[in-house]
Amino acid sequence: MKTILLLCLLVSALPNQAQQLQLHYDFRHSIDPGLNKQNFASLTFEYFKSNDSSGSFLLKMQTDFNGETNNIGQLFVQVSKNLRYWRPKIYLSLLYSGGLGVAPPSYGYYLTNSFGVGAAYPFQWKGAWLSASVNYRYTTFLKPSHDPQLTFYFGKGFFQYKLMLAGSFVGWSENRNQGTDLTRSQRGKKIAFFADPQVWVKITKTVSVGSRAYLYYHVLTPENRLQIYPTLALKNQF
Structure with a gap:
C-alpha cells in the first residue's frame, strides 16, 4: 500500500495532467459461470503523459469489486515509462505490474510482481497513435521466470474524437513451474496473452x-x- 500511495503522490505532483476514471460492469459470470462466481463492478484510474522529446509515463490502477458482498477483491497496479535522450526515436522502456487480492473465505494473495526493461517505438499511422515494445520480463515467482514480452498499444479517434477506439495487446512466456506445490512437477514454458480492446x-x-x-x-x-x-x-x- 505504501507503493500505491507514493505513486498517487507522484501523479498529483506532475503538471499538465491528463487522466481518466472508468467504471465498468463485468459480465464474466453470465458468460462463463464455471470459472467466475459472479459479475462485478470495477473502477479504473489511468494517468498518461507524453512528451515527444523525452518519453511518456503511464500509471494504471484497477480495483475489482469481486469480493464477498461486492467488497473490494483485487487491486492491480501497472506503471510504464519510456525514456529517450538521443536522436533515434527508439525509447528505453521500463515496466512494472503487480497487485494483491482477497479470496474466500478470507485469505489474501499476491498478483506476482513483474519488471521489464527493453525498447519501445511509438509512431503514427493513418491518424492512429501506436506504440510497440519488446522487453525482457522478470517475474518474481518462488522460482523466478526470465522471459520476453511483446506489447502493442493503439488509439484512434473518429468524428472529431466523438468515437474512440483504443487498447493494448500483451504477450509473454513464463515458467510452468512457479515454485509452488501445485506447479512443482511441471516443466518448460507456457505462452500467455492479455488484451483489452475498447470503444x-x-x-x-x-x-x-x-x-x-x-x-x-x-x-x-x-x-x-x-x-x-x-x-x-x-x-x-479530467
Missing part, C-alpha cells in the same frame, strides 16, 4: 459510454482456452 462514444465534453473486452490466455486458468469477457462502462476524463 468509447462521447456524450458530453468529458463523459463517455463504452465497452472494454478483456481477453485472457493462460492468465486466469492453465487450460488452453481463450477467455473473452466484455464490460459496459462509463468514463470521465
Whole structure:
C-alpha cells in the first residue's frame, strides 16, 4: 500500500495532467459461470503523459469489486515509462505490474510482481497513435521466470474524437513451474496473452459510454482456452 500511495503522490505532483476514471460492469459470470462466481463492478484510474522529446509515463490502477458482498477483491497496479535522450526515436522502456487480492473465505494473495526493461517505438499511422515494445520480463515467482514480452498499444479517434477506439495487446512466456506445490512437477514454458480492446462514444465534453473486452490466455486458468469477457462502462476524463 505504501507503493500505491507514493505513486498517487507522484501523479498529483506532475503538471499538465491528463487522466481518466472508468467504471465498468463485468459480465464474466453470465458468460462463463464455471470459472467466475459472479459479475462485478470495477473502477479504473489511468494517468498518461507524453512528451515527444523525452518519453511518456503511464500509471494504471484497477480495483475489482469481486469480493464477498461486492467488497473490494483485487487491486492491480501497472506503471510504464519510456525514456529517450538521443536522436533515434527508439525509447528505453521500463515496466512494472503487480497487485494483491482477497479470496474466500478470507485469505489474501499476491498478483506476482513483474519488471521489464527493453525498447519501445511509438509512431503514427493513418491518424492512429501506436506504440510497440519488446522487453525482457522478470517475474518474481518462488522460482523466478526470465522471459520476453511483446506489447502493442493503439488509439484512434473518429468524428472529431466523438468515437474512440483504443487498447493494448500483451504477450509473454513464463515458467510452468512457479515454485509452488501445485506447479512443482511441471516443466518448460507456457505462452500467455492479455488484451483489452475498447470503444468509447462521447456524450458530453468529458463523459463517455463504452465497452472494454478483456481477453485472457493462460492468465486466469492453465487450460488452453481463450477467455473473452466484455464490460459496459462509463468514463470521465479530467
